[in-house]
Amino acid sequence: MWKLIVRRILIMIPQIFVLSLLVFIMAKAMPGDALTGLIDPNIDPAAIEAMRERLGLNNPWYVQYWDWVTRAMQGDLGQSFHFKMPVTELIGQRLVNTFWLSLATLIFTYMIAIPLGITSGRYNDTFLDRAITGYTYVGFAAPLFITALLMLFVFGFQLGWFPTGGSVSPGSAAGTWDYILSKAYHLILPAFSMAVITTVSTVQYLRSEIIDTKQKEFIITARAKGASESRVYNRHILRNSLLPIAAFFGYEITGLIGGTIFIENIFNYPGMGQLFLQSITRRDFSVMTACVLLFGIAAIIGALISDIILSLVDPRIRIK
Amino acid sequence: MKIKNLTTSFRVLDDYYAAVDNVTLTVNKNEVLAIVGESGSGKSALAFSIMGLHNRAKIEGTLDFKGQNIAKYSQGKLNKLRGKEMAMIFQDSLSALNPLMIVGAQIDEALLLHNSSMSKKDRKVRVIDFLSKVGIPRPEKTYEQYPHELSGGMRQRVVIAMAIANQPELLIADEPTTALDVTIQAQILDLIKDLKDDMRAGIILITHDLGVVAEMADRVAVMYAGQIVEIADVYSLFSSPQHPYTRSLLNSLPNSAETKTKLHVIQGVVPPLHKMPREGCRFRHRIPWIDESSHEENPELHEIKPGHFVRCTCYKDFYFPDKHKEASGNGAT
Numbered sequence: 001m002w003k004l005i006v007r008r009i010l011i012m013i014p015q016i017f018v019l020s021l022l023v024f025i026m027a028k029a030m031p032g033d034a035l036t037g038l039i040d041p042n043i044d045p046a047a048i049e050a051m052r053e054r055l056g057l058n059n060p061w062y063v064q065y066w067d068w069v070t071r072a073m074q075g076d077l078g079q080s081f082h083f084k085m086p087v088t089e090l091i092g093q094r095l096v097n098t099f100w101l102s103l104a105t106l107i108f109t110y111m112i113a114i115p116l117g118i119t120s121g122r123y124n125d126t127f128l129d130r131a132i133t134g135y136t137y138v139g140f141a142a143p144l145f146i147t148a149l150l151m152l153f154v155f156g157f158q159l160g161w162f163p164t165g166g167s168v169s170p171g172s173a174a175g176t177w178d179y180i181l182s183k184a185y186h187l188i189l190p191a192f193s194m195a196v197i198t199t200v201s202t203v204q205y206l207r208s209e210i211i212d213t214k215q216k217e218f219i220i221t222a223r224a225k226g227a228s229e230s231r232v233y234n235r236h237i238l239r240n241s242l243l244p245i246a247a248f249f250g251y252e253i254t255g256l257i258g259g260t261i262f263i264e265n266i267f268n269y270p271g272m273g274q275l276f277l278q279s280i281t282r283r284d285f286s287v288m289t290a291c292v293l294l295f296g297i298a299a300i301i302g303a304l305i306s307d308i309i310l311s312l313v314d315p316r317i318r319i320k
Numbered sequence: 321m322k323i324k325n326l327t328t329s330f331r332v333l334d335d336y337y338a339a340v341d342n343v344t345l346t347v348n349k350n351e352v353l354a355i356v357g358e359s360g361s362g363k364s365a366l367a368f369s370i371m372g373l374h375n376r377a378k379i380e381g382t383l384d385f386k387g388q389n390i391a392k393y394s395q396g397k398l399n400k401l402r403g404k405e406m407a408m409i410f411q412d413s414l415s416a417l418n419p420l421m422i423v424g425a426q427i428d429e430a431l432l433l434h435n436s437s438m439s440k441k442d443r444k445v446r447v448i449d450f451l452s453k454v455g456i457p458r459p460e461k462t463y464e465q466y467p468h469e470l471s472g473g474m475r476q477r478v479v480i481a482m483a484i485a486n487q488p489e490l491l492i493a494d495e496p497t498t499a500l501d502v503t504i505q506a507q508i509l510d511l512i513k514d515l516k517d518d519m520r521a522g523i524i525l526i527t528h529d530l531g532v533v534a535e536m537a538d539r540v541a542v543m544y545a546g547q548i549v550e551i552a553d554v555y556s557l558f559s560s561p562q563h564p565y566t567r568s569l570l571n572s573l574p575n576s577a578e579t580k581t582k583l584h585v586i587q588g589v590v591p592p593l594h595k596m597p598r599e600g601c602r603f604r605h606r607i608p609w610i611d612e613s614s615h616e617e618n619p620e621l622h623e624i625k626p627g628h629f630v631r632c633t634c635y636k637d638f639y640f641p642d643k644h645k646e647a648s649g650n651g652a653t
Binding site for chain 1: 403416466
């Protein structure tokens with residue numbers, strides 16, 4: 001077990017290296033740099049050139065890459081040109097916000113997916129199943145940002161049940177109960193809006209897994225042993241069907257990254273997704289690369305988590 | 321176990337078609353009844369009907385098990401019987417075992433479901449006892465292993481241990497050796513034989529392997545297209561087979577005495593369920609050279625000798641069309 005985990009973690013090192021290289025090259029390939037558009041065009045071009053030289057923007061790309069990587073490893077992701085503060089500090093608070101948003105979304109996703117998927121799979125081709133699959137088709141077809149806007153409009157503005165922006169009400173002091181509750185309250189609507197859409201693939205996946213497992217021969221064996229219907233489901237079908245869902249977990253995290261970019265912008269929620277979009281439009285090079293790098297690392301960790309969960313639940317994968 | 325006029329129908333395109341058609345059979349205690357037939361002849365459908373394992377089929381007729389008609393039982397009531405009084409051995413041991421459970425726990429489940437008073441410790445002792453009974457060399461170790469860690473023969477032994485855990489009175493073995501290689505087959509057959517003498521249970525052995533039948537069975541029922549076409553004790557069936565289908569089956573076995581001629585092949589295949597002829601002799605399309613007049617209009621089982629039944633009258637006029645003649649007696653038993 002430990003061997004497998006250590007091996008999996010070692011594989012992550014080259015993955016992260018390739019990721020960082022790609023991120024850096026892609027960011028560099030974008031037209032313009034941090035000084036374009038940010039500086040008054042009336043300034044002497046020679047002065048701008050001098051500033052470029054001073055910031056190291058004229059060095060060959062591999063030198064710039066090396067500088068960036070060595071500093072990043074020491075926890076210094078550079079300065080944000082726009083916010084005029086260290087990227088690490090800027091990202092810190094937002095990362096926490098996005099983490100909670102993602103966690104809440106995941107919880108909602110599985111809270112919706114597991115009961116719906118099980119019902120749909122167990123009673124397939126009934127009216128209930130058709131209703132649930134109908135919902136999943138709508139979920140596949142409806143873009144996340146439209147749904148989120150609709151939810152924001154209905155529950156935020158029309159009904160006024162939930163706040164329409166921010167991550168916490170102004171005025172509440174950090175660490176108090178009020179603060180925590182206010183944070184949770186601000187999370188619900190964005191997390192739920194995202195979960196309602198991202199969950200549909202998990203519902204479908206679980207449904208087809210259950211229908212598939214239902215017809216396996218060992219289920220007949222269990223019935224032939226005299227196991228009751230509920231025991232057959234709880235002991236034999238569910239565990240075997242949840243296995244691929246566990247494998248799906250890593251992709252779920254990757255999907256969340258894309259989702260948070262939309263959701264945070266629509267709900268004006270100060271997280272990584274919002275920061276990322278802002279940094280692109282402002283050519284805030286160091287913030288942007290840091291964001292992409294963190295997103296990439298999150299995806300890699302997601303895959304790692306999937307593999308570990310899978311090896312825990314499926315004895316066939318364990319490496320001796 | 322007495323099966324009377326059992327008909328199991330499946331729904332194909334809005335109509336019900338009988339996969340098992342009006343089957344009447346009796347299995348006695350301490351007897352091996354073999355059911356033989358090609359793929360699609362309804363052997364497995366019959367076994368599943370007896371166990372009540374079809375969920376979308378229409379089942380008619382009576383299944384008299386120890387004086388009770390279990391065909392009318394609810395699933396809940398059947399669950400009390402299944403695994404306890406009647407059990408089943410499946411063909412493919414890899415897919416018949418839950419890949420995520422250690423084999424010990426799977427056998428344990430069979431005990432747990434029917435002996436709620438037994439303690440966990442006692443059950444483990446019993447399971448290990450059964451594992452060694454079916455010839456597993458290190459039962460304590462195997463108890464903790466997953467199905468994929470065992471060989472095919474060992475897995476089939478586990479499946480058997482699971483079926484006999486509660487010492488059932490009726491054991492249905494659905495092609496128990498088909499997925500195994502020949503040496504393991506022989507071991508498994510010996511094991512089933514030993515267990516039979518031990519438990520004195522009635523065994524229904526479903527197979528398409530006539531060698532297995534000759535080795536194991538006391539009586540044989542030959543099935544074709546959902547019907548029983550011939551029933552006899554194993555000796556009469558092999559020495560004087562009557563129905564054209566039985567004779568064709570026996571004639572398609574390789575014979576060590578005749579190595580030069582081609583093997584006999586039965587023309588065509590068993591027709592699919594919804595295209596099965598429902599009138600007349602169902603085998604007539606596969607023996608077109610036999611005159612239509614020799615078939616009965618509504619073929620019945622005729623008792624030609626005590627305990628030897630044959631369906632349809634066509635057996636009287638049947639002959640093989642090609643040069644190589646029917647091997648006499650087929651050298652069986």
